[in-house]
Amino acid sequence: MSVQAAPARIVEQTVIGGVLAKLALFSLMLAVGPIGTYFGMTWYITKDTNIAAIAAIVVANLVLVGYIMVAIAEDMQDQLQTQQAKEKLEVRKTQ
Amino acid sequence: MSKLCPPFAPFLGFAGVTSAVSRCASVGAAYGTSKAGIGITGLGTFKPELLMRSLIPVVMSGIIAVYGLVVSVLISAGLSPDTEYPLYAGFIHLAAGMSCGFTGMAAGYAIGIVGDACVRAYAYESRIFVTMVLILIFAEVLGLYGLIVALILNTRVSGLEGICSL
Numbered sequence: 464m465s466v467q468a469a470p471a472r473i474v475e476q477t478v479i480g481g482v483l484a485k486l487a488l489f490s491l492m493l494a495v496g497p498i499g500t501y502f503g504m505t506w507y508i509t510k511d512t513n514i515a516a517i518a519a520i521v522v523a524n525l526v527l528v529g530y531i532m533v534a535i536a537e538d539m540q541d542q543l544q545t546q547q548a549k550e551k552l553e554v555r556k557t558q
Numbered sequence: 559m560s561k562l563c564p565p566f567a568p569f570l571g572f573a574g575v576t577s578a579v580s581r582c583a584s585v586g587a588a589y590g591t592s593k594a595g596i597g598i599t600g601l602g603t604f605k606p607e608l609l610m611r612s613l614i615p616v617v618m619s620g621i622i623a624v625y626g627l628v629v630s631v632l633i634s635a636g637l638s639p640d641t642e643y644p645l646y647a648g649f650i651h652l653a654a655g656m657s658c659g660f661t662g663m664a665a666g667y668a669i670g671i672v673g674d675a676c677v678r679a680y681a682y683e684s685r686i687f688v689t690m691v692l693i694l695i696f697a698e699v700l701g702l703y704g705l706i707v708a709l710i711l712n713t714r715v716s717g718l719e720g721i722c723s724l
Contacts, residue, residue, distance in 0.1 A: 482610050489617065497624050501631060513713055516632045520705060523624045527617060531691060534611040538687070541607065 489530050497523040563644045563722035570648030571637045574655025575630045578708070581659030582626025582701070586666025590619030593670030597677040605681050612680060614691060615673025618698050622662045622669070625705045629658040632708075636715055642722040647715045654708035661704025668697035 497519040504515035594615035601612055633651045637643065676690035 485610065486613065490620075493617070493620050493624065497628060498631065501628060505635070512632050512635050513709055516628050516709055516712075519628045520625065520702075523621050523628075527621055530617050531614060534614060537610055538684075 485533060489526065489533075492526050492529075493523065496526055560722050560724065562646070562724060563642055567643050567645045567648035568637060570645075571633065571643065571651040574651035574653070575634045575637075576655070577652075577659040578633065578655035578662075579626045579630040579659075581656075582629070582662030582666075582704075583623040586626075586663040586701070587619040587623035588666070589663075590622065590666035590669040590673065591616050594619065594673030594677060597674035601677050601681045608680065611687060612677045615669055615677065615694055618669050618673075618694050619666055621698060622666050622701045625701050626658060626662050629655065629705060629708045632712060636712070642719075644718055644721045646721075647718060650711050650715050654711040657711070658701075658704045658708040661707075662701045665698055665701035665704075668700065669694055672697055 500522045501515045501519040504518055505512060509515065598609070598612050598616070602609055633655055636647070636651065672690070672693050676686060676693065679686050680690060
């Protein structure tokens with residue numbers, strides 16, 4: 464039983480370490496990014512508020528796309544590590 | 559005060575500001591976050607390594623709230639006591655706020671229900687991830703359409719100088 468659980472445990476330990484930091488970073492970016500873009504554009508770049516609103520929405524969606532990409536990359540890293548751990552166990556079994 | 563610029567016109571403008579943020583942000587995003595959160599905590603009890611991916615519905619509900627916030631900031635930038643404010647502008651701002659608010663409520667509702675169901679299914683079948691993201695994106699563009707309508711309405715407010723003295 465522990466032989467099968469070893470890959471899951473390795474994956475779990477590496478994954479849980481960085482999750483909280485990533486989540487905090489993305490929450491901060493979602494809170495600050497769009498509204499900061501809006502006010503930055505209205506103060507420094509253009510007086511037209513509609514352009515600033517469009518830029519704020521684009522930034523919000525970019526944060527979302529970034530989050531999805533990080534989540535997918537984590538998924539692929541998980542699969543790779545599970546694969547490697549399984550191969551190591553196979554090698555150890557045949558020895 | 560002329561008939562075109564009654565003193566109660568800013569009431570409608572501020573009502574638009576409030577409805578954008580309180581309906582989009584508080585109702586829509588709160589429902590989406592809470593309903594998806596129920597599924598995510600259920601998933602987290604036996605598969606904690608899937609947490610980062612299963613939090614996508616919550617992030618999308620946050621984006622709905624940001625839409626409401628941006629629209630209300632945008633509308634409130636057009637309200638001030640020293641410029642004239644016709645009743646027409648009041649109605650436009652009310653319509654903009656309400657269109658963003660109600661579509662945000664609908665989008666948050668959809669994100670909550672879809673997020674809950676898909677996250678529970680993701681615990682058993684990992685290929686459902688792509689389907690979940692696609693459905694959530696379609697649910698979120700509902701809020702985006704309301705935001706686009708609010709922006710288009712807001713551009714109609716400019717160019718009304720001198721209307722109060724007509």
